[in-house]
Amino acid sequence: MTAPLIRPRRKNPVLKSREPTLPPWARSRVALGMTAAAAEGRFELQRCAHCQAVQYPPREACHQCLSDALPWTEMDGAGSLISQTTLLHSHDLYFRERVPWRLGMVQLDAGPTVVVHLHGDVTEPPTRVRVAAKLDKAGMAVLVGFPEKEWPHMADDRQLREFTCHPQFRRVFVTDGKTATGQAIVRALAAAGADLIWVGHAEPWKAAPGLRALVDIPQVTLLPLDVTDHRSIKEVASQVGPKVDILINTAEYHRAFGIASRQGTDIARMEMDVNYLGLLRLAQEFGPIMRARGADGQSSAVAWVNLLSIFALSNFPAHGTYSASKAAALSLAQCLRAEMRPAGIRVINVFPGPIDDEWNQLLPPPKLAPDAVATAIVHALREGIEDVYPGDVAQEWRTRLRDCAKGFERELAAGSGT
């Protein structure tokens, strides 16, 4: 059974931090379909639309009937471990630094035999296992073999932690604790075992409901932070930057309306200043510091979470300029993902539907409770998921965009959507 994680000792400041290395990232184009599913936490393989044969490794033609209709299809991952090995030698630098490394060969009930990273709680073969797809440090999907039933402390498996960003014993920076969502996230992180939680709050002279209550959580420290002020960010980065393992950017500026119902650009400018430029400023200050700590022992820097909006994916005209600022932030987050990649730091984008707060007052239910957003974020960190669509509205948008993005745009223009 996995030994529970122990709180890491204070780092010796004299020792050199290990440079981050990445596992092999080269994949064929067709294999990236597995990564697309794993980014959302699903295990998908290609299944032939004609003969139903499940394919692995990913292919361009069905190995049975040669059809090229091989849609990615969700798998339950059930299978049998038929053999195993523990590597003590590797050709690759990343694994060389991490041996011994346990691997297994699993015959999936769905057909193919797959090579997997093997969880330490899986017993010797032959035994039943459950296979799931995870993103590795290079951001590429890999398969992991888990024991069929849950064990205590399973998340603490040394190999599994290479694929996840579990907040336990990690130090987290939440950029805005003044919103209900920010506060829910802080509480959820504390409950998940985060070691220290720094919470930013802009305009500290203005009280915000619920903010003071956060201070009662022993891990929490409040820090004045204004994401529209580069100097303020620099100051906070110099204080806590080198210790931040997970950064969660909850700062946002949200007003209703589109183009015609509001004069001038002041509101749009504020939205861009917080939602887009705020992210840019944070990324410029915290990005390089976190990148240097991508392989800094048990609690290295692992994740950067952006609280975006499902409106980032298609403009919601009733909140048109806000949608545009979130779309800009999404684009920048992709850039950040590319820049954080060499350090193996996961950039997690969260796309909630309308949150049940004052700025979404006029939107009809279902609306997302702040606690639900917080739960989704902690879940994504624990499971190593990269794109999160919490709530029914987000899920529906996701499906409709995938089915027919243009048709959905027309429906949104006509006033539907939420």
Next chain:
Amino acid sequence: MSTRRRTDYRGVAVAVPITVPYVRYSTRSAHWWIGQAVGELLKRSGLEKSAVDGVCVSGFLLFPDTAVGLMQHLGLSPRWLDHIPMGGNCGVVALRRAARAVQAGDADVVVCVAGDTNHVDSFRQTVASFSQFARDAVYPYGSGGPNASFAFLTDYVMRTTGITRADYGKLCVAQRANALSFPYALFKKPLTLEQYLTARPIAEPLHLFDCVMPCAGAEAFLVTSEDRARAMGLPYATILGTIERHNAFPEDPIQIRGGWAMDREDLYAQAGVGPDDIDFLQVYDDYPVITAMQLEDLGFCAKGDVQLLIRAESFTIDGTLPLNTSGGQLSVGQAGAAGGYLGLVEALRQLTGQALGETVPNAELGLVSGFGMINYDRGLCSGAAILARGVSA
């Protein structure tokens, strides 16, 4: 399986076994190693370069060149050219292709050559980009290369059949004993079973002496007509039977058998001999589990009984079933694609009275088998050939 009777290999001679002495690392390219082998073959056979009208090439590290570019590099103008990227099976397949070309008259003098270099980082690069499936579904899993793939198989076979590490060790120790008289073997010290068993683990259950050592080297031989070989005064062997198979038994969840199990009856029927008639064996030995699999699949014992055969035989040159008489890749080294030629070239030496080390006494028939290309979870290519003593030196 086809029921049409296969044409025999009458009239074809296999001659001039060449090994360019191996080194652990080389700063030269694969082209250099192959060029050395071809040059040595011409020198030893007395052939003019212009007399070579067929060439068959294998080499992983020729990239970005193919056999075509190599012809300009070496100044050859053959009327028949083949490039066989089949790794450990390339020797047997080259033999098959060249023999048919000579029989059909498409070529008269075919040089078969395989060689590779080994720079300090070239093995890692080869493993990392070996195939699309390996890059997508194997290398990202610990990057153990073939060690990991064969560790899975060895683990499976040990769990299901009762074969032990000591059994595998006996094969490795016997091959090392054979290697001690072979001048080009990179491993020159005797190996004891104790050393084998206590060596450091590489990929459990494989330890150091289960694994071949990558190196640089080249091998070559000549395929021509018996008439021409006699006219040139070349010692030669003849071909009694051959087989090849690719992607055999794809439904097996793990590779418990190779293509030999599918085709061995065909092999022995074409050759008109059986396993009992074979005087020595040169099998592909990148890992002892594969050596053992070939002993079973080629009919030297029943499936699942190979540990009994291993416990009964010595496998040394002076024993009743000499195995890998130059020491195999486990003791000579694995020079990339040349590994697919090593057993065949050694068999030619043994059958033509040109052994560089000890000679298998009174050997008339030798069986050579090849195995190659771990594309994803298993070796896809298998082949075998039975060679007979023709004219000795």
